[in-house]
Amino acid sequence: MALLDVENLEISIRFGHELLPVVRGVSFSVDENETLGIVGESGCGKSLTALAIMGLLEGSGVRVTGGRMRFGGRDLLAMSADERRHIMGNDMAMIFQEPMTSLNPVYRVGDQIIEALQQHRNLSRRAARRRAIELLDLVRIPEPDSRVDSFPHQLSGGQRQRVMIAMALSCDPKLLIADEPTTALDVTVQKEVLDLMLDLQKRTGTAIILISHDLGVIAETCNSVAVMYWGRLVETAPTDALFETLAHPYTRGLLHSIPAIDRDVDWLDAIPGRVPTIGEQIAGCPFHPRCPRAESRCRHEVPQPREIAPGHLVECHFPYGGDR
């Protein structure tokens, strides 16, 4: 059994008196030493999925309305709020997109790490502080002895994200969820932060779920990839297999939309149409209005996931490389 098993997850948003499902039928699993990438464009539901796993949806008008999530064999959705909190920040930790605003501006970064430590570990303040300095050193912050007493605004964006990572790792989590952790950072810093995360994973075996809109980041970092479109996982596969087959027309379109860094292409093979918004209603396959392979069946029938190769699932009636 995998460390995290998500089965048929459904998340809904309250619109007035109605609950509108915005994430549907999402299933995947992650194990120790693994990095799963979830990729998709804005509003596809990737961040909601992450928050749902972490248990941070509560109070935002958004909630899990179906499916199962098992973490270390325990049913996350059946847990009480207290039990959930015991796992949060302890066995499961999260880092967010905006390093500039994700730390509390009025407390020193050391104190914020210490707070996380003392919440789950029975440590004296002195021991916690020592551990905080170790952690800052671990995430390669220079002069951790003095940086521990800095306020967030005194650090650069990259350093703040390192502090976030140190905080997330403070209680040796089994699972780390990183929601667009490098999107706000420059490419050079992005590389350092991603390298750091993978390096730490090698040492601790932490499972990672990396959420990103950037196929490049996913390709370089993850063992397996889940492509999300309009609240559904349209393609899930080991990274190599995914980029080799590009079975789903959306996955393929997404890749072709990215201007290459090492080749000259005159015109990009762009996906036509626009990115659907989260509350929109689409009959049949959600991608059919933009899909070059769409046929009448796609307009009426929602494709179900099917396995085109071991561990390679596609939700498409006419995937590339499949039999037409």
Add this chain to the structure above:
Amino acid sequence: MMAVASIRSVFAGRTFAQIGLVWLAFVALAAIFSPLIAPFDPYEIDPIARLTEPGWPHLFGTDHFGRDSFSRALYGARMTVLIGLGAVIVALLTGGLVGMLSAYFTRLGHVLMRGVDVLMAFPALLMALVLMTLLERSVMNTIIVIGVVYATTTARILFGMTLKLKGEVFVDAAVCSGAGHASILFRHILPNLVSPLLVQASFIFAFAQLQAAALDFLGLGLPPEVPSWGNMLSEERIYVTRAPWLLIFPGALIILSVFSMNLVGDAMRDSIDPRFKDDIAGV
């Protein structure tokens, strides 16, 4: 059509704000039609009918001059609307303009806003009192004084909001298109300020009522014979034990109207651009 739809959406599901709106509509109607509705002349003294209890024909009873309280209350609605609107107009025309221009023309603004800072050092009612000592007690002067008092706050608020809009990309885009100062101020910035200004105006309207009532109470507001809710309270307060209704009715009218205006302002505030919420000075 669009305006009606947006008013609906602002007040949808806000029962209290809706009630407030209805009450304010009543006050407005009373203000407009008071000469037609009022059963008595609000100034008419009747020494025989002093301090009569509420009943027929004196719905709210009579005061110690024997004047009909209900008629005075109806005419008082007029003062309420007059002072509220007047203060809003004065505050927006003086302070609003200063704030907007100061934010747009930085150099001028630096000087003007320092002046506003100085005036802000005078607490509102104190400033009103001082100004009233220099002026005669009249309706016009009361409006001007209250308006001027809120002009400083208004200037500050508009300064902040204009500054935010001036940094907007669409303003840069207009500059790149070649738009001049007037076009940017009045075509690009001002229309975006209308909704937050409406919210601010409703709060100024509410504050102005309380200030006017306080001035009346201190004997430094409207001339005492003018029928206003503040004067009704102020004139009759010594009879509070003998004729408590004389204070209950005008007091309730003030509270209801100010409360309604605050509720309406609060509802509208939730519907405006969140960036401007912190700028608004209100309840």
Add this chain to the structure above:
Amino acid sequence: MSAQPLLDVRDLKVHFRTRGRTVRAVDGVSFDIAPGEVLGLVGESGCGKSTVGRALTQLERATAGQALFEGQDILSMSRRQFLPLRRHIQMIFQDPYASLNPRLTVAQTLSEPLFIHKIARSRKDAQARIAETLDLVGLGPEAMTRYPHEFSGGQRQRIGIARVMILEPKLVIADEAVSALDVSIQAQVLNLIKKLQRDSGMAMLFISHDLGVVRHISDRVAVMSAGKIVETGDKSAIFEAPQDAYTRRLLDSIPRIMPLKETS
């Protein structure tokens, strides 16, 4: 490179004074753009690349240096003197949500430059030009009476491009013009910009942090770091054989997707 560049920027400096400190946002930048040429200006956040664009449109005052547009120094011009030149030097902004006035319809937004520069003689003339330009950027004439909030991000950026194209400028400064868009939409808009540039023969200063995008659209590339240009060259030279250490580091940092096997 042609004999007479359209824009010749020499030793441009833009310094900001805040709280007694001087920030040298742009510190001696020189480059030129030939008519019809696309120069990509690439660099990381805070390197001053956007400030260069803002100085060239007088959104920011230059501290020193010259920018000769068809031989005239635009930096030393007053707001009034610069006005007629604005028609020829236009800017596309990053954020499609913030760059359109929410209170104006598309037609109102697009007619503003037409009337300022006296291109349209009448309302009818303006309408025709607006419809034509909207068609050019892939929007129908029904867009005219609608407000920005009725459009998606990609469509709004098309409107922003229409506002620029309606003036038929000689030089367009695109400041992170596709950075706020989703990947699939970014590709559409990039194709559009490239097509419009080729068809109209306008020159472009394309400012971006995204090296892939810059490679795709530019003829030549300038790499900027800490207020200075560290390397300029033809795009093949910059991307295939970078000379500067910073350029190399930048290129090395980009995550790559393994070359895909074409299956279809």
Add this chain to the structure above:
Amino acid sequence: MLFYTIKRLLALIPTLLAATMLVFLFVHLIPGDPASILLGDTATPEEVAALTRELGLDEPLWTQYLIWLGNVLQGDLGTSVFFGTPVLTVIADGAETSILLATMTMVWIVLFGVPIGIVSAMNKGRWIDQITSGGAMLFASIPTFWLGLYLILLFAVGLGWLPSSGFPSLTDTGGVTNLRYLILPSLTLAAPNAALIIRLVRASMLDVSREDHVRTARAKGLRPSRVAIRHIFRNALISVTAAFGFTFAALVSEAVVTETVFSLPGIGRLVVQSILRRDYPVIQGVILVIVVLYMFINLLVDLAYARLDPRISLK
């Protein structure tokens, strides 16, 4: 921090000077000869002439201001027309009442405003929030004097629990128990201001609770109460503190009314009475004192603000 304090103090000087100029000009805006105005109707021509000379009233306005400012800096605010004693003494007589009243009011405001605001924010949308925030808005809509009159009617006249008016000094018989005279006035004065603080605490906390770092705090597995106090309230306190300056201004305004309603011998009532008595030196003196005090309170608020928000003081 010390550097910041000094910087703020220096920045205060021009505003302070400009404000004193306005206060000085006040007497000159009143129609009539300033010396006669300052001396009242009963003054003899000799007295008028003497004061004209003393204040340099025949000199240019600029010189007059400097003379006046010099006198003020030496503690000479002129002489009360009504009392015939130095203005400073008249103000000092009212100071005890007003300071005690303000302190007691502040205690109520903090005691009621902050906790109710926190509870309101933590229960956003539930009935307890609707009652507290709606109730707060209602209290902010009540004219101070009306509330005062009815409190007197209920607790003094009706129930007879508390005195209705006046305030004997703490040094008089009764000592500290004389504070009971200030209970009703301070509650009257506190009501609308506590209401504003409730609304403000609630609004600021709701704003902060939407910030990213609160999500980080929750992701640590902290208890909701800890997140609410240590992360949301602590950060909301920054904007709440900023509002305390305005609260002081509101207090001064409403104290004028409250002291009149309860016939308290404080500075607020002094202003009103002086205006009615046309005792201009006292009016001028009180305004000056209040404006200077207000500026220093704003300075204190700024410093407190800087202490609460490390982004400001460490810049």
